[in-house]
Amino acid sequence: xxxxxxxxxxxxxxxxxxxxxxxxxxxxxxxxxxxxxxxxxxxxxxxxxxxxxxxxxxxxxxxxxxxxxxxxxxxxxxxxxxxxxxxxxxxxxxxxxxxxxxxxxxxxxxxxxxxxxxxxxxxxxxxxxxxxxxxxxxxxxxxxxxxxxxxxxxxxxxxxxxxxxxxxxxxxxxxxxxxxxxxxxxxxxxxxxxxxxxxxxxxxxxxxxxxxxxxxxxxxxxxxxxxxxxxxxxxxxxxxxxxxxxxxxxxxxxxxxxxxxxxxxxxxxxx
Numbered sequence: 001x002x003x004x005x006x007x008x009x010x011x012x013x014x015x016x017x018x019x020x021x022x023x024x025x026x027x028x029x030x031x032x033x034x035x036x037x038x039x040x041x042x043x044x045x046x047x048x049x050x051x052x053x054x055x056x057x058x059x060x061x062x063x064x065x066x067x068x069x070x071x072x073x074x075x076x077x078x079x080x081x082x083x084x085x086x087x088x089x090x091x092x093x094x095x096x097x098x099x100x101x102x103x104x105x106x107x108x109x110x111x112x113x114x115x116x117x118x119x120x121x122x123x124x125x126x127x128x129x130x131x132x133x134x135x136x137x138x139x140x141x142x143x144x145x146x147x148x149x150x151x152x153x154x155x156x157x158x159x160x161x162x163x164x165x166x167x168x169x170x171x172x173x174x175x176x177x178x179x180x181x182x183x184x185x186x187x188x189x190x191x192x193x194x195x196x197x198x199x200x201x202x203x204x205x206x207x208x209x210x211x212x213x214x215x216x217x218x219x220x221x222x223x224x225x226x227x228x229x230x231x232x233x234x235x236x237x238x239x240x241x242x243x244x245x246x247x248x249x250x251x252x253x254x255x256x257x258x259x260x261x262x263x264x265x266x267x268x269x270x271x
Contacts, residue, residue: 003141003162024137029058032130039122039196045114053108053119060104061097068096072230072239093230094131094217095243117202124209125192132185139178142168146175147225155179167226175223184216201262204255211251214244 005018033054040050072093105123109116138144142162154173162168192209199205221241230239 003159003165020140021134021137021143024140025134028130028133028137029054031133032126035129036122036126039125043118043122045118045122049112049114050119050122053105053114056108057101057105061101063097064100065093065097067100068093068239071096093239095240095247115202117206120203120206121196121199122205124205125189125196128185128189128192128209128213132182132189135178135182135185138181139176142166143226144178144181144224145169145226146177146180146223148172149175149223151175169225174225177220177223177225180220180223181217184213184220188212188216201259203258207251207254207258211248211255214248214251217241218244218248 002020005020005023033051036054037047037050040047105119106116108114109119135144142157142159143166145157145166145168148169150173153176155176156173157163157168157170160170163170168174188209191212192205195208196205218241221238221244224238227235231237232239232242
């Protein structure tokens with residue numbers, strides 16, 4: 001694991017650290033944005049708007065993920081304010097970032113009168129791709145680590161810097177939950193990409209993405225070992241699992257209701 005790729009010594013300006021997680025985060029964003037732009041062009045949507053929307057959601061997502069991370073363990077960060085800076089090198093809480101990113105995206109889409117359902121659909125495979133790449137950055141940094149296990153594919157982290165940054169257990173075989181996350185995201189990417197040209201109503205791909213993500217995230221969380229992410233009901237559920245349940249239910253309801261709503265509108269139009 002390599003939480004830090006290298007340090008740049010800039011003389012009087014000091015030292016600038018290139019973190020692996022930050023690099024993967026940036027690469028994931030750029031590739032996801034490129035994918036979204038490609039889908040937008042095929043769908044007749046102005047690509048410049050999609051690029052601007054991507055930048056807006058990136059900033060909102062980063063802030064939201066960190067804010068929820070700090071809220072979950074507020075007492076620790078109040079007592080150790082320097083850890084706020086240190087935590088910038090690791091991942092935040094996805095659902096916090098996702099919520100704020102969606103809110104920012106809705107405001108942008110409404111302001112520029114973009115087609116909400118179509119934009120949401122082309123964003124789904126891009127989101128999955130960006131998440132998959134970002135999870136590789138988590139793996140390199142040591143955050144989002146797993147519980148102890150003795151499986152053949154268990155991983156053992158040994159870098160003391162990673163422990164200082166993320167608290168990852170060193171010297172013991174762990175579930176590679178970051179890789180589980182990445183594989184789950186790639187599976188969602190494949191489903192979303194295949195469904196996109198076959199969608200039956202606007203928003204279908206997005207809600208399928210959200211349903212699959214909520215279910216797979218709930219499962220992967222079972223193998224996570226970093227309890228600082230927030231635990232409820234005596235440690236039975238993590239923050240992300242607690243959020244995944246209503247998210248999955250909402251996605252299922254939307255997938256049930258939207259096609260019927262579209263059919264009803266078509267019926268009224270035909271009459």
